[in-house]
Amino acid sequence: MNHLAIDNLTFAYTPKHPTLKDVALKIPVDSWTLFYGASGSGKSTLMRLLAGLLPKYGGRILQGNIELPNGLTVAMMFQDPGMQFALDTPQHELEFALENLQLPANKMPARIEHALKFCGIEHLRDRQLATMSGGEQQRAALAVLVAMDTDILLLDEPFASIDNHNRTLLIQQLTLLQQKYHKTIIVADHDLHGYRGLAKQIIHFENQRAQLLDAAASDALLQSADQLAATVHHVKLPTASDQPILTLKKVVIEHGDQKLIMANDFSFFKNQTTLLTGATGTGKSSLFKAITHLAAYQGTIVYNDQDSQKIKPRRYAQQVGYVFQHAVDQFLSVTVKEELALSLKKGRNPYFDEDHLAAALKLLDLNKLQDRVVYSLSGGQQKKLQLLLMLMMGQPVLLLDEPFSGLDLHSLHNVVDLIKASQKVYPQTMIIISHQLEGLEKLIDRHVKLADCQLSYREEF
Amino acid sequence: MNPSFKLLLVLIIALEVSFTRHLTINLVLVAVAIIYLLTKRIRPRLFGWLFLMPLFPAIAVFITIAWFSPGHDYFYAWVLFSRIYVYVFTGAAITQTTSPLELTRSLEQNLHLPSKFAYGTLAAVNLIPRIKMAVKTIRAAGQMRGINLSWWSPMLYFKAILHAITWSDQLAQAMESHGYVEDRARTSVHQIALTARDWSILIISIILIQIITFALP
Amino acid sequence: MAKKNNKFHLRDIILLALVGIIFGVIYWAAAFMYNALTIVFTPLKLPMMGNDLTMGLWCMAGPMAGFMLKKPGAPFLGEFLGAAGEALIGDQWGAANLISGAVQGVASELGFTFTGYKHYDWLGAVSTTITTTIVTFAWDWFRNGYNKFGFKNVYYFSGRLLSMFFFCGVLVMLIERLLERSHVMKREEFND
Numbered sequence: 022m023n024h025l026a027i028d029n030l031t032f033a034y035t036p037k038h039p040t041l042k043d044v045a046l047k048i049p050v051d052s053w054t055l056f057y058g059a060s061g062s063g064k065s066t067l068m069r070l071l072a073g074l075l076p077k078y079g080g081r082i083l084q085g086n087i088e089l090p091n092g093l094t095v096a097m098m099f100q101d102p103g104m105q106f107a108l109d110t111p112q113h114e115l116e117f118a119l120e121n122l123q124l125p126a127n128k129m130p131a132r133i134e135h136a137l138k139f140c141g142i143e144h145l146r147d148r149q150l151a152t153m154s155g156g157e158q159q160r161a162a163l164a165v166l167v168a169m170d171t172d173i174l175l176l177d178e179p180f181a182s183i184d185n186h187n188r189t190l191l192i193q194q195l196t197l198l199q200q201k202y203h204k205t206i207i208v209a210d211h212d213l214h215g216y217r218g219l220a221k222q223i224i225h226f227e228n229q230r231a232q233l234l235d236a237a238a239s240d241a242l243l244q245s246a247d248q249l250a251a252t253v254h255h256v257k258l259p260t261a262s263d264q265p266i267l268t269l270k271k272v273v274i275e276h277g278d279q280k281l282i283m284a285n286d287f288s289f290f291k292n293q294t295t296l297l298t299g300a301t302g303t304g305k306s307s308l309f310k311a312i313t314h315l316a317a318y319q320g321t322i323v324y325n326d327q328d329s330q331k332i333k334p335r336r337y338a339q340q341v342g343y344v345f346q347h348a349v350d351q352f353l354s355v356t357v358k359e360e361l362a363l364s365l366k367k368g369r370n371p372y373f374d375e376d377h378l379a380a381a382l383k384l385l386d387l388n389k390l391q392d393r394v395v396y397s398l399s400g401g402q403q404k405k406l407q408l409l410l411m412l413m414m415g416q417p418v419l420l421l422d423e424p425f426s427g428l429d430l431h432s433l434h435n436v437v438d439l440i441k442a443s444q445k446v447y448p449q450t451m452i453i454i455s456h457q458l459e460g461l462e463k464l465i466d467r468h469v470k471l472a473d474c475q476l477s478y479r480e481e482f
Numbered sequence: 483m484n485p486s487f488k489l490l491l492v493l494i495i496a497l498e499v500s501f502t503r504h505l506t507i508n509l510v511l512v513a514v515a516i517i518y519l520l521t522k523r524i525r526p527r528l529f530g531w532l533f534l535m536p537l538f539p540a541i542a543v544f545i546t547i548a549w550f551s552p553g554h555d556y557f558y559a560w561v562l563f564s565r566i567y568v569y570v571f572t573g574a575a576i577t578q579t580t581s582p583l584e585l586t587r588s589l590e591q592n593l594h595l596p597s598k599f600a601y602g603t604l605a606a607v608n609l610i611p612r613i614k615m616a617v618k619t620i621r622a623a624g625q626m627r628g629i630n631l632s633w634w635s636p637m638l639y640f641k642a643i644l645h646a647i648t649w650s651d652q653l654a655q656a657m658e659s660h661g662y663v664e665d666r667a668r669t670s671v672h673q674i675a676l677t678a679r680d681w682s683i684l685i686i687s688i689i690l691i692q693i694i695t696f697a698l699p
Numbered sequence: 700m701a702k703k704n705n706k707f708h709l710r711d712i713i714l715l716a717l718v719g720i721i722f723g724v725i726y727w728a729a730a731f732m733y734n735a736l737t738i739v740f741t742p743l744k745l746p747m748m749g750n751d752l753t754m755g756l757w758c759m760a761g762p763m764a765g766f767m768l769k770k771p772g773a774p775f776l777g778e779f780l781g782a783a784g785e786a787l788i789g790d791q792w793g794a795a796n797l798i799s800g801a802v803q804g805v806a807s808e809l810g811f812t813f814t815g816y817k818h819y820d821w822l823g824a825v826s827t828t829i830t831t832t833i834v835t836f837a838w839d840w841f842r843n844g845y846n847k848f849g850f851k852n853v854y855y856f857s858g859r860l861l862s863m864f865f866f867c868g869v870l871v872m873l874i875e876r877l878l879e880r881s882h883v884m885k886r887e888e889f890n891d
Contacts, residue, residue: 074655078710097659103612104649105656107605113583114660117601120668121661129671151611165660315615315622338625349644351623353637355880367628394881396644414627492794500798500842542737542746543843550744552849562844569795573786576794582787599780602712606720607784613717613724633729633756634866636873642721643767643874647883650714657709664709 023090024049025071025173025205030085032070039083040066042229048207050090050173053199053219056209057242058226060427061400064209065100067231068175071207072097089173093205096171100178102158103151111137111161112146118165136168140194152277156187156302163194173205174198180210184302192219212456213246249459253481256296256468263290265323266418266450267312267341269476272320274304274311281307283474284320289418292448294440294464296455296482299471305454306346308471309420313343324418339369342416346423346454348403349396351410357398358391360410370415372446381409384435400427408436412443418450425457433460440464458482484680485580485588491684492572498691499568505557507694508564515571522579532574533567540566582607588674598664605653616645705770712780715764715773719781722760729756745851750843751858754835755866761807762827762867766875767884771808771816774827778804799838806834807867819875824868832856832863 025048033039041063048054056064069075072095076082089095099105108114115133124132137143140160150158159179166174174195180188196219198204210216213223223239224231234242265288274282281304289295299305310316314334322329329337345351354360365378373381382388385405390398395406408424425433437460440451452469455461468482483491499508516529540563547559576585586604589595620641624631631638707715737749764777782800810827811818818826836856839845845852878884 069655072659074658078651078655096661097655099652099656099659101652104652105659106608107601107653107657107660107662108583109608116671117662118660120670121663121666123667123669126669126671126673151608169661313622315618335625335630338622339628342626343622345619345623350619353624353627353629353631353641355877363627363629396881396883410627416626489794493798496795496798538734538737539750542741542749545741546746547844547847550746550851551844551847553847555847558844558847565842573794573796577786577788585787598707598709598712602709603716603780603783603787606713606716606780607787609717610720610724610784610788613721617721617724617728633725633732634870636870636877638725639721639759639763639870639874640877642725643718643763643878644881644883646714646717646721650710650717653713654708654710662709 023051025090026088027067028085028088030070030087031083032066032075032080033083034066034080039229040080041070041231044085044231046224046231046233048205048224049221050093050205051199051203052221053195053206053208055213055216055220055223056207056226056231057213057223058211058231059429060211062226063229063231064211064226065177067226068097068177068207068209071095071173072175093172094169095173095175096166096169097175097177098159098162098166098179100181102155102162102182105162106150106158109149109151110147111142111150111164114150114161114165115168118169122169132168132170136164139167139197140164141190154184154187154276154279154302156183156191159183159191160187160194163191167198171204174207176206176208178209178211180301182301185300187302188215213243214250215247217243217247252458254458254462254465255481256465256479258478258480259288259290259467263293265289266291266325268323270321270323272311272318272322274307274316274318276304276307280474282311282471282476284476287476289450289452289469290467291450293466294444294451294453295467295469296453296458296461296465297469297471298454298458298482301456303471304474305471306422308476309343309422309452309454312420313341315343338416340416341418341420342411342414344408344411344419344421344424346426348400348407351407352395352403355394356391357387357393357395357406360395360406361391361413364410364413368413368415370413370443370447370449372443373413377442378413381439384439385409385432401429401432404428405432405436409439412440415447415449418452421451421453421455423454423456425455425461428457430460433457437461437464483683484592484674484676485576485585486592486674487676487680487684488576488580489585489589491687492576494688495572495691496569498695499565502695503558503561504695505561505564506698507691508561508568510694511568511691512564512571515568515575518575519571519578524574524578528574528578532570536566536570584674587670587672590668591670591674592676596665597662597668601657601662602654605657606650609649609653612649613642613645617642705772707770707772707776711768711770711773712776715768715776716780716784718764718767719760719777719779720784722756722763723781723785726756729753732756745854747843747845747848747855748858750839751855752862754859755862755864758803758807758831758835758863759866759871761804761831762810762824762871763874765807765811765823765827766819766871767878769816769819771811774811775801775804775808778807802838803831803835806831809834821872824872825864828860828863828868831867832860835859 027044027046030044031039032041058064070087106114108117119129137146140163142160195206199206223234225234267289269284269287272284297305311318404427468479469476470479544559544563548556586600590597590600621631733749733753736752737746740748760781761774761778765774779800782796786797807827810830814823814826
C-alpha cells in the first residue's frame with residue numbers, strides 16, 4: 022500500500038453533529054499534501070485522526086475507517102508552538118522523545134546532533150523553550166520529528182504565528198525532508214499563499230466534507246490566494262489636525278532576547294480606525310499587550326497626555342479595551358445571555374439601547390443562541406459575540422486582535438456594518454490587527470505597517 | 483548525592499523535626515544545610531531571601547507560644563521558630579542544587595515512579611509562566627468588562643481551570659506525538675547513579691540525627 | 700451509568716498538576732492576606748488566626764480535583780501534585796510543602812471516601828470540609844505547636860472550619876457549578 026486510505030469516514034465530537042462526514046480519500050505517501058479550509062472545517066480533526074490522537078482524546082468514529090501503510094510512523098506538529106513540549110529546552114525534549122522510542126542511549130547524541138543541525142538550531146539547544154519566538158519553537162518541534170525519524174509528518178497550521186524568515190526556513194527543511202528523505206508531509210492551512218510549486222495535491226475541507234482537488238482547481242486556488250495577498254487598497258496618511266490619543270515614547274518591546282518593536286515617538290490618532298499590519302511574528306500582538314499592560318515594555322506609553330502607567334489599572338481598563346485573538350479569553354460567564362447581560366449592565370456605548378442590541382444580535386445571527394453555552398458555539402459565532410460584547414463596553418480606545426478570523430464573507434460584512442453604525446453614534450478609536458483584508462476597505466481610515474521593528478503610516482494596504 | 487535520596491533525606495528530616503521538640507537538632511540541621519549550600523556556591527542574595535521569606539510566619543508562631551499561650555514556653559517557641567528554618571533551608575538544599583529534570587529522572591530511574599506521573603507533573607511545571615500570564619489576562623478581561631476578579635472570585639478560578647483543561651489535552655497529545663506511551667518502558671540518555679556512597683550518606687545522616695535528637699539535651 | 704474508568708491517564712495527571720499549580724499561583728497572589736490577618740489578630744492575642752483563616756485557600760485544589768474528575772484518588776493527587784509542582788520549580792518551602800501537600804491531600808480525600816465517592820454535591824463538600832479541618836488541625840497540633848494553645852484552640856478551630864467551609868465548600872461548589880454548566884469536563888460526550 023502506498024497511500025493513507027480514509028474510507029467513508031464519519032467522525033463526531035458530539036452526537037448528531039459530525040465534524041467530518043463520508044470522507045473518502047487516498048493520500049499518497051512520499052509526497053506533499055495540503056489540507057485547505059476555513060477554521061473549524063475539520064482539517065485539524067482529520068490530522069489528529071491520522072495521528073491516532075482521535076478518537077482517543079475525544080469524539081467517535083461513527084462510520085468508516087482509516088488505514089495507514091504498514092510500519093509507517095506518524096507524528097504531529099501543532100498550531101500553538103508553545104504547547105507541544107513536555108520539557109524545558111530543545112535538547113531535553115529531543116532526549117525525551119528518543120527515550121520514548123527506546124533508542125539506546127549511545128545512539129542518541131548522533132541523532133540529536135543531526136536533528137539540531139538539520140533544523141539549524143544548534144545554538145538554541147539549551148535555551149529555554151518558553152522564551153523562544155514562535156518560529157524558533159516550531160523549528161525545535163520539527164527537530165524532534167526529524168530526530169524521531171518519523172515517516173509521516175502532520176503539521177497543523179504550523180506557520181500561524183511565526184515570522185517570514187522562520188517560515189521560509191521551515192518550508193526549505195520540509196521540502197528537503199520530502200525530496201531527499203522521502204517523507205510524507207501533510208500541512209493544514211487556511212491561507213494558501215506562498216504554497217505554489219510545493220504541494221502536489223490540495224484537499225479542500227468544506228461543509229463536513231473533504232475532497233481532493235484536481236490539478237486545475239488546485240492551481241486556480243493557489244493563484245487566487247497569491248493575487249488576493251497582492252491586492253492593494255488606498256488610505257490617507259495622518260494629517261496635521263489629527264489628535265494623538267496613544268503615543269509611544271522611546272518604547273522598546275522585546276520577546277525573550279529578541280527586539281520586536283522600537284518606537285521613538287509614534288502616535289495613534291483619536292476616533293480613527295487604524296489597520297495594523299506586518300508579517301506574522303513581528304510583534305503586533307505584543308504591541309497590544311504592552312499598551313494594555315499585559316506585557317512588560319521599556320519607555321512610556323502615553324494615553325491622552327498622561328503616562329498610562331500612572332492611571333489606576335481599573336480606570337485604564339475602562340479607557341482601553343482589548344479584543345483578544347482567542348475569543349474564549351474574553352468570556353467570563355457561561356451562556357450567551359449572561360455575557361450579554363454583563364456587557365449591558367457595565368457597558369457605556371450609548372448606541373446599544375434595547376432596539377439596537379436586538380437588531381445587532383439579529384444581524385450577527387446570534388439572536389437564537391441566547392441559552393447556548395459560549396464555549397459550545399462555533400468559532401465564528403464566538404468571534405461575533407466577543408466583538409459585540411466589547412463594542413457594548415464602549416472604551417474610547419479598542420484594540421482588536423484578528424477580530425475577523427474564521428468569519429465568512431457574509432458575516433464579515435455584517436460585522437463591519439455594525440461597527441460603522443456604532444461609530445456613527447459613538448465614535449471610538451480602533452486599532453485592528455487583521456490578516457484578512459478583503460471587505461475592510463470601508464472601515465479603515467489609516468494604515469500602520471510594522472516592519473524591521475519600526476511602525477510607520479502607509480498609504481496603501 | 484543522588485537526587486531521590488537527597489529528597490528522601492530531607493523528607494525524613496522534615497517529618498522527624500515536626501514530631502520532636504529539640505532545639506539543638508534544629509540548629510544543627512540549619513547550620514549543616516547552610517554549609518552545604520555554601521559549598522555549592524549559592525548566591526548571597528538567596529540567603530537573605532531564605533531568611534526573610536519565612537520570618538513573618540515564624541514570628542507569628544513564636545509570639546503565639548511565647549506570649550499568648552498558657553505556658554509561655556519560650557523554649558518551645560524557639561523550637562518552632564527554628565523548625566520553620568529547618569524546612570526552608572533543607573528544602574533549598576534540594577531545590578538550589580538539583581534541577582527539576584534531574585529529580586524527575588532520578589525518581590523515574592531510582593525509585594521507579596511511573597513515568598506518567600514524573601513527566602506529567604514536569605510538563606505542567608513548564609507551563610507556569612503561561613499560567614501566570616493567563617491569570618493576568620483573565621483579570622484584565624474582567625476589568626475591561628467592568629468587574630474586578632479577586633482571589634475569592636469563582637469566575638477567576640473557573641476561567642483558569644478552563645485553560646488547564648485545554649492545556650492538559652494539548653500537552654498530553656503533544657507528548658504522545660513525541661512518542662510517549664503510558665506504562666511502556668523507556669530508555670535513559672543519562673543514567674542517574676545510585677551508589678553505595680548514597681546509601682551510606684543517607685543511613686549515616688539518619689543515625690546522626692537520631693543520636694543528636696535522643697542523646698543530647 | 701456506564702462503568703467508570705478509575706485509572707489516571709497522562710492527561711488527568713497533567714490536569715491535576717495544573718489545577719494544583721493554578722491554586723498555588725493564586726494563593727501566592729493573596730499571600731499578603733496571611734500577613735494582614737496575622738497583624739490584625741495579634742492585638743487580640745490570636746496571632747495564628749491568619750494561618751487558620753487562610754488555610755481553606757491552601758486546601759482548595761483537593762476538593763476541586765475531586766469534583767472535577769470524580770474518581771478515587773483525584774482529591775489527593777490534585778493537592779499533592781500541585782505541591783510537588785511547586786517544590787520542583789524551587790519554591791522555597793520545597794520539601795515541607797510536599798509533606799503538607801500529602802497531609803492536605805489525604806485530608807480532602809477522606810471526605811470523599813466517607814461519602815463513598817458518590818456525593819459530588821453539598822454532602823461531599825461538607826464532608827471534605829470537616830475531614831480537611833480535622834486532619835490539618837491535628838497536623839498543626841504537632842507541627843505548629845497548637846498543642847500549647849489551650850482553650851484558644853476553640854477560636855482557631857472555628858476559624859479554620861469557617862475558612863475551609865468558605866473556600867473548600869462554598870467557593871469550590873460555585874466553581875464546580877460553572878464548570879458543570881459549561882459542559883467542559885464532559886470529555887466523553889458519547890457515554891450515556
